Amino acid sequence: MLEAILVVAFGGALVSYFLGRWTSRIRDYFALGVWIAILGMTSYLHQIEPKISTFYPGFLGYDLSLRITSLSWLFAVTVAAVSVLVIIYSFRYIKGHEKRNLFYFLLLLVNGGMMGITLSGDLLSFYIFWEIASWSTFLLISFNRGKALPAGLRYVVMSVIGSAAMLVATLSLYSSYGTLALSDLSTHLATAGGGYVIFIFLLFFVSFGVKNAIVPFHTWLPPAHSEAPAPFSAVLSGLLVKMGTYGLILIFYLIAGMKIFLGLGTGIWSFHYIISALAGVTIVVPSFIAVLQDDAKKTLAWSTVGQAGYIVLGVSFGTGLALAAGIFHFLNHAMFKSLLFMSIGTVERKTSTRDLNELGGLVKRTPVLFVVTLVGAAGLIGIPLTNGFFSKWMLYKTLILEGNPFLAFAALVGTWGTVLYSYRLIHNVFFGQLPEKYRDVTRTSFSTYLPMVILSIAIVFFGVFPGFLLGEINVVTTSLGFTPLDVQLWGISSDSGTVNTLNILAALAVVGVMVWYLFRSSAETTEVSQEDSYTAGAPVPQGRFTYTADFYRPLEKIIRPYLKDRIEDFYGMLVGFVGVLSDTVRRIYTGYVGTYVAYILALLAAVLLVQLGWKPW
Amino acid sequence: MVGMKIAGIIFSPIIGVITGLLLTGAARKMVARVEWRYGPPILQPVIDLIKLFFQRPPSHGKTFDYGLIASLAGSIVLVLFLPVGRLCPLSEGGGLLLITYLILIGPLGMALSGGEGANPYVSIGISRKLILSLGYEVTLLLILLSVMSEYDTISIFNVVRAQSENGWSLFSWPLVIPGLAYLLILPAILGVKPFDVASAPQEISSGPHVEYGGKYLALSKLEGGLSEFIGIALFVNLFLGGWSIPGSLHLPAGVLGVFLGVLVFLAKVAFVFSLNVTVSASFPRLRVEQAVKYLWSWPAFIGLVGLIIVSAL
Numbered sequence: 038m039l040e041a042i043l044v045v046a047f048g049g050a051l052v053s054y055f056l057g058r059w060t061s062r063i064r065d066y067f068a069l070g071v072w073i074a075i076l077g078m079t080s081y082l083h084q085i086e087p088k089i090s091t092f093y094p095g096f097l098g099y100d101l102s103l104r105i106t107s108l109s110w111l112f113a114v115t116v117a118a119v120s121v122l123v124i125i126y127s128f129r130y131i132k133g134h135e136k137r138n139l140f141y142f143l144l145l146l147v148n149g150g151m152m153g154i155t156l157s158g159d160l161l162s163f164y165i166f167w168e169i170a171s172w173s174t175f176l177l178i179s180f181n182r183g184k185a186l187p188a189g190l191r192y193v194v195m196s197v198i199g200s201a202a203m204l205v206a207t208l209s210l211y212s213s214y215g216t217l218a219l220s221d222l223s224t225h226l227a228t229a230g231g232g233y234v235i236f237i238f239l240l241f242f243v244s245f246g247v248k249n250a251i252v253p254f255h256t257w258l259p260p261a262h263s264e265a266p267a268p269f270s271a272v273l274s275g276l277l278v279k280m281g282t283y284g285l286i287l288i289f290y291l292i293a294g295m296k297i298f299l300g301l302g303t304g305i306w307s308f309h310y311i312i313s314a315l316a317g318v319t320i321v322v323p324s325f326i327a328v329l330q331d332d333a334k335k336t337l338a339w340s341t342v343g344q345a346g347y348i349v350l351g352v353s354f355g356t357g358l359a360l361a362a363g364i365f366h367f368l369n370h371a372m373f374k375s376l377l378f379m380s381i382g383t384v385e386r387k388t389s390t391r392d393l394n395e396l397g398g399l400v401k402r403t404p405v406l407f408v409v410t411l412v413g414a415a416g417l418i419g420i421p422l423t424n425g426f427f428s429k430w431m432l433y434k435t436l437i438l439e440g441n442p443f444l445a446f447a448a449l450v451g452t453w454g455t456v457l458y459s460y461r462l463i464h465n466v467f468f469g470q471l472p473e474k475y476r477d478v479t480r481t482s483f484s485t486y487l488p489m490v491i492l493s494i495a496i497v498f499f500g501v502f503p504g505f506l507l508g509e510i511n512v513v514t515t516s517l518g519f520t521p522l523d524v525q526l527w528g529i530s531s532d533s534g535t536v537n538t539l540n541i542l543a544a545l546a547v548v549g550v551m552v553w554y555l556f557r558s559s560a561e562t563t564e565v566s567q568e569d570s571y572t573a574g575a576p577v578p579q580g581r582f583t584y585t586a587d588f589y590r591p592l593e594k595i596i597r598p599y600l601k602d603r604i605e606d607f608y609g610m611l612v613g614f615v616g617v618l619s620d621t622v623r624r625i626y627t628g629y630v631g632t633y634v635a636y637i638l639a640l641l642a643a644v645l646l647v648q649l650g651w652k653p654w
Numbered sequence: 655m656v657g658m659k660i661a662g663i664i665f666s667p668i669i670g671v672i673t674g675l676l677l678t679g680a681a682r683k684m685v686a687r688v689e690w691r692y693g694p695p696i697l698q699p700v701i702d703l704i705k706l707f708f709q710r711p712p713s714h715g716k717t718f719d720y721g722l723i724a725s726l727a728g729s730i731v732l733v734l735f736l737p738v739g740r741l742c743p744l745s746e747g748g749g750l751l752l753i754t755y756l757i758l759i760g761p762l763g764m765a766l767s768g769g770e771g772a773n774p775y776v777s778i779g780i781s782r783k784l785i786l787s788l789g790y791e792v793t794l795l796l797i798l799l800s801v802m803s804e805y806d807t808i809s810i811f812n813v814v815r816a817q818s819e820n821g822w823s824l825f826s827w828p829l830v831i832p833g834l835a836y837l838l839i840l841p842a843i844l845g846v847k848p849f850d851v852a853s854a855p856q857e858i859s860s861g862p863h864v865e866y867g868g869k870y871l872a873l874s875k876l877e878g879g880l881s882e883f884i885g886i887a888l889f890v891n892l893f894l895g896g897w898s899i900p901g902s903l904h905l906p907a908g909v910l911g912v913f914l915g916v917l918v919f920l921a922k923v924a925f926v927f928s929l930n931v932t933v934s935a936s937f938p939r940l941r942v943e944q945a946v947k948y949l950w951s952w953p954a955f956i957g958l959v960g961l962i963i964v965s966a967l
Contacts, residue, residue, distance in 0.1 A: 400717060400770060407717070411766070420762070421755050433751050434808055442799040442965050449754070449795045453788050456758065460765060460784060468769030469777065536752050540744055544734050548667070549727040552873070556723055559869040562713035567772040569712065571864050584777035591943040592785045595950075 039103040039156055040092045042078050042113075045071060046149030050142050057138035068141050069124050075152065076117040082110055084512070089158045089220065101165075102218060104158030107512045108291065111364065112283050113155040115371050119275050120148040122488035126379050127268040129485045130386060134266075140180060144269060146173040147277065154280050160207045160217040167203070167280075171196045174277060178265045188260035195257040199247035206240035222292050234297055235308060241288045242312070249281025250342045251349055252319045253604045262338035263391075267382020270334065274341045274378055275371035282348050282367055289352070290360070290517040299355045312353040317447035319346030324454030326600050329593060333381045333391040333466065336458050337374065340417065343451055344370050350448065351432050356439060357519030358529075361510045362431035368506055369424040369499070373416035376492040377462075380410040383485055384466055387478050393461065394586040398471030398567070402478040405486055407467045412493035414459040416500070419452060421541050423500040427528065430536055461588050469583030470567050501538050502526050658912065662743030663734060669741075670733040670887075673920060674879025675699045680924075681846075681931045688935040699879070703872050711868025714771045718865075721767025726873050728759025729880045736887050737814050739897045739916030749809035750798055753888070760881055761787070764862055764874065771865030779861020782942045783845075783852035789949035790842040796957035797832040800964045801892050804829055814891050818898035828967060831960035833893045838953040840926070842945065843885040846934035851942045883923065886930075890922045 049071030057064035082105055093101040105113075127144065131137050146169065153166030175196070179189030211217050213233075214225040226234065243254070250258040258278070262270050289298040289309075301308035320343050327339035348370065351363020383406060384399065385391040400407045412423065419425040429452065436445035499506055504526035515521045523530045527539040568577045587593070679696040686693025695701075713719060734744045735753055761783060768776035801823065802808055805816050813823075823829040842849040853861045866874050890896060897915035906914070940948065 398772065401715070404716075418758065418762075419755060420758060421752065426755055430751050430755075437751075437799065437802050437808055438806065440803065440965065442803045442961055446795055446799055446961070449799075450792060453791050456762075457784055457788060460762065460780070463766070464769050464777065464780070468772065469774075470772045536749075541731070541752075541756075544731045544744065545727060548730045549723065552723050552727045552730070556719065556869060556873065559707040559872075560710045562711055562719075562868070565712040565714065567714070570714075570771060570773040571775070571859060572773075573859065582772070582774060584774035584781070588777070588781050589785060591782070591941070592788065592946065595943060595946060 038078065038082065039090055039105060042075055042156065043092070043103070043149065043153055045075055045078070046145070046152050049075075050145035050149055053145060054138050054142040057141060061137060064138070064141060065124075065128050068145060069121065071145070072117060072121045072124055072148065076114070076121055079110070079114045079117045079152075083114075085110075089218070093162075099161060099217070100159075101162040102158035103156045103162070104219065105156060106291075107509070107516050108283075108286060109155045111368075111509055111513055112279075113152055115368055116148060116151045116155060116276050119272065119371050119375055122491060123268045123271050123375065123379075125484055126271070126382075126488045129482050130268050130382060131266070136180075140177070140266070143173045143177045143180075144272070146170075147177065147269075147272060151276055151280055155283060158219060160210065160219070160222070163284075164200075164203060164207055168200060170277065170280065171200065174273065177269045178261045178273075180266055180269070181264060184260075185264035188257075188264040192257040192261045195247050195254065199244040199254075202240045203244035206237050206244070209240075210237065219287070219292060223294060226293050226297065231301060234293060235301060238288065238293070238298075238301075238308065241284065245281040245284040245288070247281070249278055249285070249345050249349060250319075251281075251315055251345065252322065252342075253607075255319070255323065255342045256605050256608055258342055259335055259338040262341060262378075263332055263334035267334075267378055267385065270337075270382065271375035271378040274337070275375035278341060278345060279348065279367050279371065282345075282352060282363070285349065285352050286360075286364075286517075295355070295518045309353050309355050313350055313441075313444060316346045316350035316353060317444050319343065319349065320451035321346075321447050321454070322600065324451040324458070325596060327458040328454055328461070328589060329597060329600065330458075331393050333384070333393050333396075333462060334378070336393070336462055337377055337381060340455065340458060341370075341374060343454065344374065344417070346451065347429065347432060347448060350444065351428075354432075354435065354439075354441075354444070356435045357514050357522060358431055358435040360517070360519065361507065361514050361522060362428050362435065364510045364513060365431065365503070365506060366425070366428035368510075369416060369428050369496075372492050372496050372499075373413045373423075373425060376409060376413040376489055376496070377417065379485075379489050379492075380406055380413065381462075381466075383481055383489075387481065388475055393465040393588075396466045397469040397475075397583050397585055398467070399475065399478065400467040401471050401567070402475065403480055405490075406481070407463075409486075409489040409493040410467070411463060412496050414463055416496040418455050418459050421500075422497065422538065422545065424496050424503065424506075426500060427503040427536075427538065431529070457589065457592075465585045465588065469585055470579075472583075473579070501542050503528055503538060658741070659743050661912075662738075662741035666736075666738040666741045666743060667730045667733050669738055669916065669920070670730070670880055670883045671876060673923065674881075674883040675703070675876070677882060677924070677927050678875075678879050681927070681934070684928065684931045685935045688932075699875065703875060706867075706872035706875075707869050709868035711866070711870050713870075714865060717770040718767050718870075721763045721765075721770070722866075722870060722873050722877075723763075725760050725763025725767065726877045726880070728756065728763055729877050729884065732756045732760070732884055733880065733887075735810075736884065737811055737891055737896050738887065739919035740912045741916060742811055742814075749807070749811070750802060750813075751808050753810065754795070754798065757884070760877055764877065767870075768862040768865065773865050775858045775860075775864045776862050778858050779852050779854070779864070782854075783862065785942055786842060786845075786849060786851055786945055786949075789946040790839045790953075793835055793839045793949060793953045793957040794843070796954070796961045797836050798892075800832040800957070800961045801829065803961070804964050810891055814896035814898075817895040822893065822895040822898070822900065824893040828960065828963045829893070831963060832957055835953045835957040835960060836889055836893060838956070839949060840885070840889060841930050841933050842949055844882050844930055846930055848934075848937040848940045849945050850934075850939055851945055854939065857939075882927070886923045886926050887919075889926060890919060894922050894926070 053064050053068045056067050087106045089102050089104040091100045091102045131140055150166045150170030157163040175189050175193045178192055179185045247254040262274055299309055323339045324343035327336045330336040348363045348366050351359045416423040416425040419429045433445050504524055507524045511522050511524050527537050679699045683693040683696055765780045805813050817823055824833040863874050897919050
């Protein structure tokens with residue numbers, strides 16, 4: 038079964054490429070069919086006994102294997118589900134682009150690579166699938182050429198550094214223990230010394246940190262996310278980045294185990310606490326950098342970095358509730374961020390801009406798009422009754438009750454950054470007067486809406502009934518050695534404060550209906566045009582009577598000096614230094630034969646000198 | 655117990671709405687007296703409200719309507735999660751963390767509704783409101799975290815109960831420090847002068863409310879009164895012991911005790927509110943960046959010191 042999934046995934050990618058040369062319509066449906074089949078097969082594996090199967094015996098004298106656990110199942114099924122939705126979304130989006138076959142091929146390859154990552158049973162096959170996903174990601178990021186090329190290049194340089202770190206760690210583990218199977222490594226690592234474990238952890242942390250965009254490895258992400266084609270941005274942000282999270286959980290909790298991971302060092306100088314602190318920085322700074330962006334996709338990209346901080350904080354903090362919150366937030370983030378990238382992608386396709394200062398008034402033209410974007414933004418902020426609320430609530434609760442108010446403060450302040458940029462995103466795209474040039478923006482097609490509507494329903498559904506997902510997550514955290522949580526359909530019950538989503542829903546529904554009734558039963562309203570607004574008697578200007586540019590200007594003036602991306606500057610300095618160094622080295626090759634003859638003569642002279650016994654006088 | 659819960663569900667929003675309205679009326683009267691005027695009757699907001707419900711207003715679309723409805727509904731739901739005296743129908747669940755998120759629904763609903771109004775004054779008002787909120791939230795979060803860490807709970811109900819046994823937080827060490835910080839940011843939370851940057855009637859024509867008339871204005875006034883009530887009620891619950899009386903006095907049990915508890919609570923709300931009205935009557939409006947600079951200087955510093963001391967002890 039596990040092999041079958043991968044065969045279908047990679048075979049499907051190849052076949053759809055060649056199908057596309059014949060007819061594009063069949064290619065689209067074939068790609069969709071492949072991933073629906075994979076989703077079906079993966080869901081069939083639900084709560085199966087953990088099992089291992091060798092799929093390639095004797096690769097360089099080493100057996101490659103696949104393995105499924107509750108953890109990998111959860112990630113695999115998320116990958117499959119979001120992939121299906123993204124493929125549906127791509128139908129319309131990619132129409133009219135060049136090289137559509139290549140796009141589908143690469144998209145299916147990335148998704149297949151991610152399935153492989155989640156299902157690998159040993160670190161070598163993990164590395165192979167990791168590389169497949171990474172390289173096809175590079176090609177997809179730079180798919181649009183132009184500005185996308187340097188973005189892709191930046192990604193690939195950082196990705197190679199991460200891969201190299203992973204390879205070193207993998208080889209070191211192999212030379213120490215003679216095995217790379219995940220199940221065997223856990224027994225070996227239990228007896229390893231603390232120094233060696235930290236060495237391995239650091240290497241893997243660099244590798245997964247690059248992918249997960251943890252500060253200071255985040256600089257590749259904003260340009261990559263904003264320049265990639267929108268369907269792929271959704272995959273990139275919702276899934277691919279979170280393969281780093283999967284890797285971190287794998288190495289910290291599955292291979293090393295909770296005892297080793299939480300036992301390195303004491304107090305605030307322990308390994309997991311330092312990572313938590315890094316995650317705290319990753320939440321706060323990028324969330325406020327996102328507030329300052331004028332590009333809608335760049336806002337979302339920085340927001341991805343910030344939300345990744347919440348997930349990593351949950352994974353590294355080291356309580357069962359925190360880990361559950363981290364995994365839950367990963368699932369939620371896959372939903373709302375894919376949705377937001379899709380909707381902004383649609384806006385960009387309709388208006389051919391994503392500059393927040395240019396857009397406006399689209400609520401009148403595309404009401405459905407507005408509603409789904411609003412739901413996505415609500416999930417991102419964490420408004421109660423959307424899924425993002427519950428995962429963040431769990432995280433805050435454990436941070437506070439475990440006596441870490443400063444980490445909780447970082448997480449809560451990050452939420453305010455989220456409120457600011459999410460509202461600005463909604464306001465500048467959908468509100469204000471509708472400019473003349475967008476008067477004829479049409480509603481978009483069914484296949485574009487369908488994935489967004491499904492995702493927004495999921496966001497609300499899992500916000501009201503978080504228990505469905507928490508039940509699955511509970512199995513995962515329990516299998517990693519944490520005490521089980523008391524999961525109910527409406528949340529988690531515990532002595533130290535519970536939140537009941539059904540109470541909130543009931544209260545909001547009843548009160549909402551009452552207020553609505555009061556609203557309906559009082560005097561009638563008359564609908565007026567957008568030009569009919571208050572200007573203290575002055576005539577209303579047409580089209581651009583809108584306040585969008587520099588929306589947070591008073592705030593910007595205060596915070597911008599503190600939010601310079603110093604790490605970016607540092608890397609820039611590094612690049613400049615390497616450039617100067619290489620330039621100096623290059624100067625040796627002048628291109629004149631005379632110079633080279635002079636080099637040869639000088640060398641000969643030096644050799645003779647040494648031969649004579651270094652006695653020039 | 656069930657009866658009290660139902661009573662709480664019915665009465666606490668009503669108490670909240672009425673108190674909110676009366677407080678705005680009282681504030682106008684008090685400001686008038688400070689300025690040596692006679693001022694309107696205290697019931698003036700109620701009279702205005704009734705009148706407004708019968709006027710025929712213009713509407714700018716569906717979001718314009720439903721955003722406002724969601725805003726008022728969100729604020730009413732929030733009151734259900736706050737202890738109002740001894741009426742605390744749902745406040746055992748979720749606690750302070752839920753409140754920090756539920757408190758967003760009111761302003762965001764109003765912002766969405768105003769946004770469709772397509773008026774720059776609305777947008778400027780919302781932008782200022784969000785910036786100001788960021789300004790005071792930094793301090794408020796530090797304060798809330800201090801309280802939660804000190805009492806080792808996330809439930810606001812437990813915080814109030816602990817104070818009825820051990821005395822008010824505002825007069826206990828080390829919570830007096832975050833309490834002082836809270837007093838410093840309270841005018842900003844309430845949006846009264848010198849922090850009325852978001853509405854600023856003389857400057858941006860009441861900001862988010864500029865497109866509202868008739869029942870829209872009525873609902874937004876209800877929401878405004880309610881959010882003032884919520885802002886003060888949170889302070890009274892966290893630092894002034896909710897329903898509890900200082901010293902050796904204890905409220906009787908039963909319905910009378912509940913009734914007296916609500917009265918004590920409302921008396922504290924009125925007292926704190928009048929303090930803020932005095933501040934409001936004596937200062938001119940700040941610009942929004944001045945307000946943020948103020949909020950991030952002394953109040954945030956005191957809040958940070960408070961959190962450090964609380965977590966160190």
